[in-house]
Amino acid sequence: MENNNILITDDAANGKLNDGKDATTNNASVCGYDSLHQLLAANLKPHIFQEVSRLLLGLNCGKPLQTISLAEPVNSLSLEHDFDLQAFRFHADKESVREPRIVRVGLIQNSIALPTTAPFLDQKRAILEKVKPIIDAAGASGVNILCLQEAWMMPFAFCTREKRWCEFAEPIDGESTRFLQDLAIRYNMVIVSSILERDVSHGDTLWNTAVVIGNHGNIIGKHRKNHIPRVGDFNESTYYMEGNTGHPVFETAYGKIGINICYGRHHPLNWLAFGLNGAEIVFNPSATVGELSEPMWPIEARNAAIANSYFVGSINRVGTEIFPNPFTSGDGKPQHTDFGHFYGSSHFSAPDASCTPSLSRFRDGLLISDMDLNLCRQLKDKWGFRMTARYELYAKMLAQYLKPDFEPQVISDPLLHKKKAS
Numbered sequence: 001m002e003n004n005n006i007l008i009t010d011d012a013a014n015g016k017l018n019d020g021k022d023a024t025t026n027n028a029s030v031c032g033y034d035s036l037h038q039l040l041a042a043n044l045k046p047h048i049f050q051e052v053s054r055l056l057l058g059l060n061c062g063k064p065l066q067t068i069s070l071a072e073p074v075n076s077l078s079l080e081h082d083f084d085l086q087a088f089r090f091h092a093d094k095e096s097v098r099e100p101r102i103v104r105v106g107l108i109q110n111s112i113a114l115p116t117t118a119p120f121l122d123q124k125r126a127i128l129e130k131v132k133p134i135i136d137a138a139g140a141s142g143v144n145i146l147c148l149q150e151a152w153m154m155p156f157a158f159c160t161r162e163k164r165w166c167e168f169a170e171p172i173d174g175e176s177t178r179f180l181q182d183l184a185i186r187y188n189m190v191i192v193s194s195i196l197e198r199d200v201s202h203g204d205t206l207w208n209t210a211v212v213i214g215n216h217g218n219i220i221g222k223h224r225k226n227h228i229p230r231v232g233d234f235n236e237s238t239y240y241m242e243g244n245t246g247h248p249v250f251e252t253a254y255g256k257i258g259i260n261i262c263y264g265r266h267h268p269l270n271w272l273a274f275g276l277n278g279a280e281i282v283f284n285p286s287a288t289v290g291e292l293s294e295p296m297w298p299i300e301a302r303n304a305a306i307a308n309s310y311f312v313g314s315i316n317r318v319g320t321e322i323f324p325n326p327f328t329s330g331d332g333k334p335q336h337t338d339f340g341h342f343y344g345s346s347h348f349s350a351p352d353a354s355c356t357p358s359l360s361r362f363r364d365g366l367l368i369s370d371m372d373l374n375l376c377r378q379l380k381d382k383w384g385f386r387m388t389a390r391y392e393l394y395a396k397m398l399a400q401y402l403k404p405d406f407e408p409q410v411i412s413d414p415l416l417h418k419k420k421a422s
């Protein structure tokens with residue numbers, strides 16, 4: 001079947017793709033492919049694919065995003081431990097006053113390692129063990145800043161509402177932080193680790209927290225998730241409250257970073273606040289499922305990067321996690337034992353509207369990107385979003401809106417009421 005110069009085979013139209021892969025071989029795949037990008041690359045003629053990529057991924061400094069080839073042992077690690085590995089480079093224009101500020105950033109997505117019925121300590125240790133070779137690959141690639149997915153050290157059990165999963169919580173300097181501190185020192189790498197935190201100084205309170213570990217293994221600080229979801233099976237408010245750390249930006253050896261944890265990505269003001277505090281890269285460690293959010297996933301982060309003139313690193317976990325006891329979603333539908341499929345698809349977005357292809361929808365993965373942080377200011381100079389933002393207008397509007405006697409500014413068509421009256 002030939003359609004406007006795009007090759008769509010009859011097999012593809014019927015669910016079989018033209019390399020013989022069956023669209024149904026892996027439910028979590030994109031018609032048999034790891035990602036939409038791979039599906040398009042394999043099924044479009046090269047010149048069509050180039051044009052589709054220009055529109056889908058944008059251009060960086062007027063060109064398609066460059067890939068980077070990584071030296072051994074990185075490729076061997078990815079083969080041996082079966083994780084997706086991709087690497088790209090975002091350029092900025094050459095400036096005459098400032099030197100380029102190139103930083104290598106990594107994102108890791110992973111599934112859990114043992115069934116959720118295994119003893120909790122075994123589950124956590126197995127995840128740490130599984131993620132270690134991926135961190136080693138990041139370290140061997142010279143990654144400067146690495147971010148892991150939301151609550152990477154445990155199954156995302158917050159769908160169950162069962163309190164026993166609280167046992168996975170750790171203090172800021174707990175087991176998983178200590179594990180990462182050693183790796184941060186070994187690889188001279190900043191690591192952002194999103195954990196279920198137990199705040200022992202405040203009555204054993206729980207938080208959803210990102211710990212920022214410096215490249216000398218020191219704990220630079222923490223940020224607690226600002227917006228807690230109450231959607232679908234995301235029953236996180238049963239476990240922890242809205243964060244109390246504001247919108248900190250951490251000045252690290254490699255750049256200024258912020259962390260907008262998962263559901264916070266739906267809140268443009270949350271993204272804005274990290275930008276106002278000077279972030280150059282904002283990470284979005286997430287845990288979200290296909291049915292709920294997949295069409296939103298590539299849009300929100302990219303929009304945040306554009307609107308706030310910074311880079312965004314989006315990370316989502318992978319796999320389907322089955323829990324021992326069934327639960328319902330309060331929607332009259334049958335009870336079930338899983339959240340749905342965590343669709344991975346981690347990627348980077350840049351302030352110039354370009355973005356990388358996504359990692360696999362169903363495999364563990366490491367995404368690496370070099371980024372010249374000079375691009376942030378170059379985009380501020382070009383588009384002037386900060387200058388033209390009219391913050392004073394919105395500060396006034398929000399101050400009004402927060403008052404109990406707020407009245408929406410609506411100007412009704414007088415004819416509307418006349419018609420209603422007659």
Ligand SMILES: NC(=O)NCCC(=O)O
Pocket residue numbers: 150229231234261262263264286287288289292293
């Ligand atoms: N972990 C989390 O906040 N998930 C909420 C669902 C979503 O934001 O897609």
